[in-house]
Amino acid sequence: MTLTALSAPIASSPHGPCAVLHVDTRDVDEQAALLTDWHQDYAQLSAGGFAGRIDEAWLDGVHLFVEATSQRLHQRGELRADRLALGLPLALPEVVQAGPARFCGRSDWQSCDGDGAGEPGAGHFCTFSGRGGFEFFTPAGLVMAGMEFDRAELARLATPEEQALIERIGQVATLHRAPHGALATLRDFVRGAFEMLAAQPQLLRNPAMRSMLRQAAQSNALELLVGAAALPPDAGQRPRALVEQARAIVDRDPEMPVTVAMLCAELQTSRRTLQAAFQQVLGLAPAAYLRATRLAGARRALREAPSVTEAAAQWGFWHFGHFAQDYRRMYGELPSQTWRRLHPGVAGPGH
Structure with missing residues (x-):
């Protein structure tokens, strides 16, 4: 900064x-x-x-x-x-x-x-x-x-x-x-x-x-x-309500990984309906939204976690290689680079 x-x-x-x-x-x-x-x-x-x-x-x-x-x-x-x-x-x-x-x-x-x-x-x-x-x-x-x-x-x-x-x-x-x-x-x-x-x-x-x-x-x-x-009320209240309900489920226990299938089951809606609602309201597929939310949580966890692996596991990333690739694709750097930047002078975290 x-x-x-x-x-x-x-x-x-x-x-x-x-x-x-x-x-x-x-x-x-x-x-x-x-x-x-x-x-x-x-x-x-x-x-x-x-x-x-x-x-x-x-x-x-x-x-x-x-x-x-x-x-x-x-x-x-x-x-x-x-x-x-x-x-x-x-x-x-x-x-x-x-x-x-x-x-x-x-x-x-x-x-x-x-x-x-x-x-x-x-x-x-x-x-x-x-x-x-x-x-x-x-x-x-x-x-x-x-x-x-x-x-x-x-x-x-x-x-x-x-x-x-x-x-x-x-x-x-x-x-x-x-x-x-x-x-x-x-x-x-x-x-x-x-x-x-x-x-x-x-x-x-x-x-x-x-x-x-x-x-x-x-x-x-x-x-x-x-x-x-x-402004007058939005048209298409149903898609927005569905997305809000889905996000409430995600926020209910932020560190518990939620899947699209879990959302569909709890909301009693089809995958196609949920997909259409997320695209209309947020311009994102529900899976992309869930992944971005978890990556953001892992990125915040790196500030306090003793290792990159613990931060990843805390947010439900169990394959470290995939996590590192997704993280670099999203943020333009590896999670280990973020960890070292946030913990200057501390020995490297490894995994």
């Missing part, structure tokens, strides 16, 4: 009153941990080495960021109850090459309305806040902008009617439709702010400049939230 402080933070922590940081990562778990207090975990779903980056600016409690990830990911997280966060894609690759984007069960990012042609995900943004946290299946090559605020402070800037709308929007993480003008304005604001701060990071140490940037972020966010209208 490479961290660059574009401006020295005023406080002792980069999460103090103000700071601007740029971080490059080559590890999906390091990437997941970058957003403070988001309690995230990422599981890689596409094969290849991972590359990620994040640019962040803290403005006295207002948090702006742009995150880029090279591979398909399954992201889960949950913010503190006093924070309200929203996000919108700055670059959303074509589904065919990169895989679908699905946020909290909705996949309407590219259902553009009006004259939003040319803007990725035009017409839609997501809110990350709310009970139960959020879940995001992201395509490879996604570049996502985010804004995070103190919920009570943002509400104080709104009228009573707007406060009720903001409160409703912030209850559950989901995808929203909004006027194209507000979305375009917010994209331009985020891009412009980070370009300015990259060129002249010292501006953030000027209280007046910082206050103006902070107020602009709050104003643009309120414009977007107030203009938002909740």
Whole structure:
């Protein structure tokens, strides 16, 4: 992980009153941990080495960021109850090459309305806040902008009617439709702010400049939230419900290997039906999803396991050669290389 402080933070922590940081990562778990207090975990779903980056600016409690990830990911997280966060894609690759984007069960990012042609995900943004946290299946090559605020402070800037709308929007993480003008304005604001701060990071140490940037972020966010209208329910509820039930079975005992046959038996459905549901909802076959989930678990286990073999066995990989091949195909390195990187100075793990 490479961290660059574009401006020295005023406080002792980069999460103090103000700071601007740029971080490059080559590890999906390091990437997941970058957003403070988001309690995230990422599981890689596409094969290849991972590359990620994040640019962040803290403005006295207002948090702006742009995150880029090279591979398909399954992201889960949950913010503190006093924070309200929203996000919108700055670059959303074509589904065919990169895989679908699905946020909290909705996949309407590219259902553009009006004259939003040319803007990725035009017409839609997501809110990350709310009970139960959020879940995001992201395509490879996604570049996502985010804004995070103190919920009570943002509400104080709104009228009573707007406060009720903001409160409703912030209850559950989901995808929203909004006027194209507000979305375009917010994209331009985020891009412009980070370009300015990259060129002249010292501006953030000027209280007046910082206050103006902070107020602009709050104003643009309120414009977007107030203009938002909740999307209608998804069509095809049955496939999504089936996938959610299957994933609940997997999550019930994460370290107990689950097979497609076991899922079909417990869900009382055919393999063909389960296959079609996973392809429609996640763009993955159920077997590929199960393998990616177990590989992600084994990768996390390597941080604490005394050997690669124990980490593999803990997640149901009993043929070490096949495990090593699948792991290298997914992450671009052997599990032994990951283990040595996570345990510098310790004798090699062998198997």
